[in-house]
Amino acid sequence: MDFSLKKLLSFIVIASIVAACTVSEKEQPWSIEGKSDDELMAIADSLAKEFIIVDGHVDLPYRMNVKGFMITKTVEDVSVETTGNFDYPKAKKGGLDAPFMSIYVPSRYQETGGAKDFADSLIDMVSRLPEVFPGKFAMANTPADIKVNFEQGLISLPMGMENGAPIEDDINNVKYFFDRGIRYITLTHSKDNQISDSSYDTAYTWNGISPFGEQVIAEMNKWGIMVDISHVTDSAAFDALKLTKAPVIASHSSCRKFTPGFERNMPDTLIKAMAKNGGVIHINFGSTFLSxxxxxxxxxxxxxxxxxxxxxxxxxxxxxxxxxxxxxxxxxxxxEDVQKVADHIDHVVNLVGIDYVALGSDYDGVGDSLPKGLKDVSTYPNLIFELLKRGYTPAEIEKICYKNTFRVWERVQEVAQELQGN
Structure with a gap:
């Protein structure tokens, strides 16, 4: 048989399997009974392309900065295959549509000064990507933007700022960074800052959120910036939940159940409180976050x-x-391996339900610690395959891929409109 005909017949068979298996739950119950691993993998790959996939945290900006953007003002060519975790070909293969670009500001800038300028430089760099690679990337400030870009086959580049240090001591900088496209702020990073205590620090400067941090959270609510409680201490996270008028996120955290004593991950009590708040935890893929x-x-x-x-x-x-x-x-x-990431998703779902978990890989941010089966952004179908094997329905997987994040983000926008109206 001619190779092209074989390929066509193979495509028809896979398409028929996927069509039969992605019918909505209202039309027929979902079951993996009788489906081979090859069939499930074909379905997983199809779902990765069919659904929008949002990743709460990808460290491409800092990776590009290390490669010399501050000197050359040119961006790394991520339109082709690279040695990093993220690039355009890998993202297209894996179905990644909206990686939150992490505007990561190292804690040293809290001591040396220049945090705001450094954040601006990374935002400039991300903003350059759609200009340098038109037809591949687009900026996105809302879920609606991502949906439009998805329909056009573009990879959206929403931005979150990892570390609130660039706000410095000027509350007006919250609105400044909103205007620059920042849609979540991780309150701190590896050291206590002017806003919050850090889970990696031992000083407990504020025993939670600082008085200035209280103002920052109120201002974030007002303008529609999601409050990110990854990297903060438990006391700071609970403070944030008491202070916020909108749901919060953890952009790249996992479950402490599997890593006792590791405060960077979230304990069950905090996951439950976050779910009550309406927020969502985005599971970090790094092996040391997993076990x-x-x-x-x-x-x-x-x-x-x-x-x-x-x-x-x-x-x-x-x-x-x-x-x-x-x-x-x-x-x-x-x-670790892809199964352990699924274990963390299972744990959140069993604890609080399907509506409160999402993906926050930390690609290009956790070094060479990524689990087997999830080594770069081409591999999301491997996780979807594992979830299918565990009995997750396509509708549930769609929530994990993007709907849970969109729900929080849209509610944050609504709260901002309400507060501005007042």
């Missing part, structure tokens, strides 16, 4: 690799060392 076992393995790996370099007099970029690192990670099975 205590992986955390322990990575700790041991760092210790062993430090000793290996010292014993052999090797630099971190030495080819002998990098080859050793790669083999060490394989031999010691340090990475």
């Amino acid at each position: 205590k076992e992986s955390q322990d393995k990575f700790d041991k790996m760092r210790e062993d690799l430090t000793n290996y370099r010292a014993e052999n007099g090797l630099a971190s970029d030495d080819s002998t060392y990098t080859a050793y690192v790669k083999q060490y990670a394989i031999d010691n099975d340090v990475y």
